[in-house]
Amino acid sequence: MSNLHILISGGGIAGPCLAWWLTKAQVPAHITIVERSPTPRTTGQAVDIRDFAVDVIRGMGLEETIRSKTTTEEGIEFVYADGVRKAKFPASGDADAQSFTSEFEILRGDLAKIFYEVAKDVKEVEYIFGEHITEVQEESSNGKVRVRFANGRPEGQYDIVVGADGMISKTRQLVFGKGPDDGNYLKRLGQYVAFFTIPKMPSDTKFAQWYFTHGGRMGVTRPSQYGDTRAYLGVSDKNLSRFDGIARAMKEGKEAQMAWLAEQMQGAGWQMERLVEGMKSSEDFYMQETAQVKIESFVKGRVALLGDAGYCPSPISGVGTTSAIVGAYVLAGEISNSPDNIPQALVQYHNVLRPFVNQCQTLPPGAPHIANPQTELGVKIVDTMVGIASSLLVKKIASVVSGALPRAFTSRKWEAPKYAAFEG
């Protein structure tokens, strides 16, 4: 069998994870990863590794490396405007029964770096930074996919093209079009959240502190192992018109995004002024609309979408990274099963993963709005719910209230497939 030429667009979490598993698939392959950013993007705040993704990183021999990098968070506290605690949810201390703070809570940047390091040293893998695709065309004559690039890389022919280029995937747009209502296959959830790093203060503890107030506004501080504090600022509203300004700002750049947030947070109480000031001088500001990618099939011919590009469950699901890692494992496994029939392998990847994707995309009822009330009364009601959850010490309820974990995830339902190529 001749080498399979595989192109992966996007070197975030899913891309390098797929590359690693492909080199274990016992299929001769040459793998090219094109990443639009000129250097590895090793920023981002806490992400979780849950459920079967824990087995996948164990299979990569990375459990200890990842454990040594986990954030030092001991749990989460909901706080009132004066900083007094409403309720406290300690981490469960058990990888198989994870609460809001998962046992594998790691900064996205650290995880991206770990995956980059293991993938870049593999001889079959070629990394190209500062490049992205502009055209993808399936050729009927030789069954290959012709791809053109923006920044000088010559046109190439590939057996498989994988779009692992995030929620606003270029590959998805080029191959699947803009979707119903030109909506880019995005299901908007009525929330925008910014993530950034600020200096630590004595009042920041090993617990995440979560504050919400009327107007659907929230602020969160979380500890890190680097002696700083990781912060979130978010706005939620069912009325999507509230976001017209930020939707424009998303295209304009960071300054405009920060200005919109600063205005929204005026008079919000708690430490919100500190967070807004910290945001303005942060170096790793990253803002994202909270949305899910909903597409009937995330494969087409020899093109597959992977991770957020194909089935972003949104950060409030708590399983974006988990589904990207599990997806990479299944895609590599299915290619190992049918290297001679790639379209068939990709259809299998879709069919095997779909039930898991559906589970990941099941959000708690009313999320994110139930935990981000618009009115003062709404705030009191959520306060009460949070208080009850805490006194019962029901962590599963806690994660539903906080919107941090899909309910469907509280029990393992989906059985991960085993692949002969990865055994032994």
Ligand SMILES: Cc1cc2nc3c(=O)[nH]c(=O)nc-3n(C[C@H](O)[C@H](O)[C@H](O)COP(=O)(O)OP(=O)(O)OC[C@H]3O[C@@H](n4cnc5c(N)ncnc54)[C@H](O)[C@@H]3O)c2cc1C
């Ligand atoms: C900088 C950054 C910070 C993040 N911070 C958080 C966070 O704090 N909390 C959270 O829950 N989630 C965060 N996310 C999202 C989270 O990483 C994903 O939900 C999840 O890990 C799935 O990973 P992915 O590889 O599918 O997508 P991503 O991690 O988004 O990776 C996609 C990669 O593709 C690259 N890319 C984009 N467009 C192109 C293109 N046209 N051509 C080539 N490459 C392209 C991006 O630069 C990125 O490296 C962040 C993502 C990024 C990119």
Ligand SMILES: *[C@@H]1O[C@H](CO)[C@@H](O)[C@H](O)[C@H]1NC(C)=O
């Ligand atoms: C929705 O938000 C817009 C902009 O903030 C506002 O003008 C409008 O009145 C709101 N609509 C409803 C139904 O609340």
